[in-house]
Amino acid sequence: MTNPNPESGSPDKEPATEAQAAQTAAGGAGRAATMAAPKRPEPEGRPSLGRLFLDNLWAANTVTVTVLALVLAMIVGAILIIVSDPEVLATYSYITAQPTDALNASWTVVSEAYANLFKGAVFDPETFSGWLNGDNGWQAVLGPISETLTYTAPLVFTGLSVALAFRGGLFNIGAQGQATIGVILAALAGFLLPLPPVLHLLVALLAGAVGGAIWGFIPGILKARTGAHEVINTIMLNYIAVYFLSWIIVQNGVQNPDRSDAISKPVESSAQLPRLLGDNLRVHAGILLAVLATWFVAWLLNRSTLGFELRAVGANPDAARTAGISVTRTYVLIMVIAGLLAGLGGSQMVLGSTANALTPLVVAQIGFDGILVALLGRVKPWGVLLAALLFGALQAGGNRMQSYSGISLELVTVLQALIVIFIAAPALVKAIFQLRAARAARLQTSLAKGW
Amino acid sequence: MEPGEIHALLGENGAGKSTLMNVLYGLYQPDEGEILVDGQPLKLKGPSDAIAAGIGMVHQHFMLVPVFTVAENIMLGAEQVKGGIAGFLDRRRARREVAEVSERYNLRVDPDAVIEDLPVGIQQRVEIVKALTRDVDLLILDEPTAVLTPQETEELLTVMRSLKAAGKSIVFITHKLGEVKAIADRITVIRRGKTVGTASPDASRDELAALMVGRNVRLTVDKKPAAPGKPILEVAGLVVDDDRQIRAVDGIDLTVRAGEVLGVAGVQGNGQTELIEAIMGLRPALAGTVTLDGQAVHGWSTKKVLRAGVGYVPEDRSVDGLVKEFSVAENLVLDIYDRPPFGSGLSLKPDAIAKSAKERIEQFDVRTSSADAPVSTLSGGNQQKVIVARELSRPLKLFIAAQPTRGVDVGSIEFIHSRVIRERDIGTAVMVVSSELDEVIGLADRIAVMYRGRIIGIVGPDTPREEIGLLMAGITPEQTGGAAPGPDAGPTGTTTGTTSDPGSAAAPEGPGSEDEA
16 A cells, blocks of 8 residues: 555556646546546547637636646646755756756655645555455445545535525625534534434534524624624624634533543534444545535525526616615525525534534634635635535545645645635636637636625 | 817717727727828837827816825826935926916816816816827817816817817817707717717718718607596605715605606706605605605615616616626616516525516617626627616616716617606606706606705796706796896806805806707
8 A cells, every 4th residue: 555656557647747747637627526537538639529619628718727727736846846845956956967867856856746746635556456366354444435424514504505695695604603503502502412312413503503594694694784894893703603613612511521622522423424434444425425516506696586586686786676685685685695605514514424522623714714615616606615625635634645645745735825825816727728708708707806 | 199189089889989099098908900191100109109199188077086186196106206315296396387388278277176066067177188288189088068067068178179279180079969069060970889970060960970970870869648537646845965975855746747758957966866866765854755646755775776666767776776797698687686476485586587587688679698698798788778777677666867968879768768658658757857958858847956955946848948958057046037148157167266166166057058969
């Protein structure tokens, strides 16, 4: 398993250059997100149809720019890996004398890192052969996917939360706080209420949703009634939520009596989301809820009267008001639904398999990552789902990259940030790759109008 | 273009007038063809090249910084500095330049006034002064009269004549025939991006209009005498503040009957907007009552007012009337999306929306590539038709149209007017608010003239326009005896000075305020 040579399983994954290495890895990660699906069969297309396909591919459409942003981020990431490795860096001191040393060393460290990223997120060929030989069970083969989906589920919720608010013209920075309140209430319901299995889970999820909704309602009503800007209020509420969490953990009846550190009692097993693939794999029903939530938000936005109001208010509040839509009511509703989604995402941090008790860092960064996921997903529900998958994959792969290649997990954060930067600056990607302007390219629309 | 010539560029909305001029000013690059200045081909990379070549432009939407003073705005982009490296702005010199230019061309502006305090007419003058301080020989005015009152328009024409006398050439873009005939030396008509003809100002309005639209259009509104029924809208003692908490509507009483058109005339900013917004429930009424068909509706939400059978075409279509990102179909149901058949409960019925959109597009002759195209891709006139179609496609008791044809081409104006009259003829009470006097006179059965938040007089449509003009300026017939001798003080352009009150600035009636289109 620790074999540093990445080519063991699939020889076609042996890239020739560093850039291609990045591209392959990007393709791998992207395929995890099924975004790169149309990109695969590209190189040897037939002349007529293939030409047309290539032309379309090279036009600056959303998918192309997203994939290329991934590629660029991987390239920059590769440079960072090289620079941060003192041994590789040492080979560069005599690069004029023996350039192959430097190139080989760079190649090895980068390809190994990205191969581990891929193996941790999607599929490790060794486990497959191991399964065939009987060395390990089928669970090991699905392990990486299971990890990816486990990280994905809460990000879908916070991403949807941010995206929904964005479509309504509000910038919800408060998904973090809403998720935090959600996780607190879900955990409290999870270990304080003695309820039968299925009901207990539903109550705990509901508690989390209500907690998030309340935390969204506050900035919503402040915006509607007093015009207070939601960005400032949600940021402030994030602090309140985080410190409230730190406080409540150490209260009597909440803190785990057997522990002296800041950790709460564990959530009863009756309130935990069922695992989908047996106890050895962490993937749990949260990912199904996430797909359901994505479908719901897509329906809400495009097929419901509420969504119509929401989009109208988001695009032009004056016209919405003139047409008789209550802008204030819509703002409050948007924030309540956004909070509800984030609260559900937060609840999974204790009801799922990530943890089963409150700690000060139990929600990790899912709220803030949700903002990135929403932007990467172009604030469209299904786009958010794919973006969350990508981020989940990076997270899962990053864990393996850290333990196997010794590359810090922070690199994954840097990669995520770089991807979003390149996405947010489509002009940059287009300029670098000399893309033709697509006829219907509407890249800027989702991101250009912030507040 | 010859030196000292006023060349009018006439065309419908979306005909390509502004695009052509933006190319001339270097904002857009031409795909083909070239521009000759003094016989030399000119390659313009940006507005600074154009200015260097002696071309100046006054845009339809002013390019001024609202919080800067006149002098600061004028030096913007060509800041004079003193004190060497320290680079202090030489405000005094800018002020002196402003004074010099305003003196030379008789364009009075106060260099120290802050732009946002000035009425639009004066802001436009600032734009002209700004162009003139750059020593331009050719001045492009892009629809300069769209935002002006008849009086301000008259002053602008005077300014243009004095510029012409000073040897400057002017390209005057407009779609108002009256102004063109009043001032132009030569007229070029553009349609769909092509020159379709040149005409002399002696050509009749009908000829010009026909050139513009490519067919004969009626410039007067055909209508039968009204048959007014019972009162539908009754407003009594209404008091409304504007956004700055300044009294905008100050005790208005008016009645609109079924089957009649009440025209509300007045220089813009005399409370018409606030009056209508108060009726629609968009702005709180501080006192007074609004009654719709016997039911008190003041204090109702906008949605409730709309549901009670009121159709409303807002004054500013791009801000209040349409959601530009939405498709034509979505905009057509913007205020009825949650009523059957378009929505039931929480869910929308996209099929019903698409079907009705198809019908409306047909009925109201909306020119669009498809019902799913974003409404922002439509021309101004077609956007306005979308709003009119939306509002007129449900049974109405009262139809309120504010500036229904502002910035709309001749063909669409004709169409919209005929629809308004048709609505009247089926017994709807109609209220038309417009700052285009000709539109009000053409449509209305009774004309209410607003001045400083009050209705200063209600007159019949046969009243001479001079009399209505005087009313718009706040002069009631009783006072006219004394005020009449001074009508020619206005056109010299000197009376307005720096007064910030458009009402008093526009005192004289402006004899030939022809902005008919």
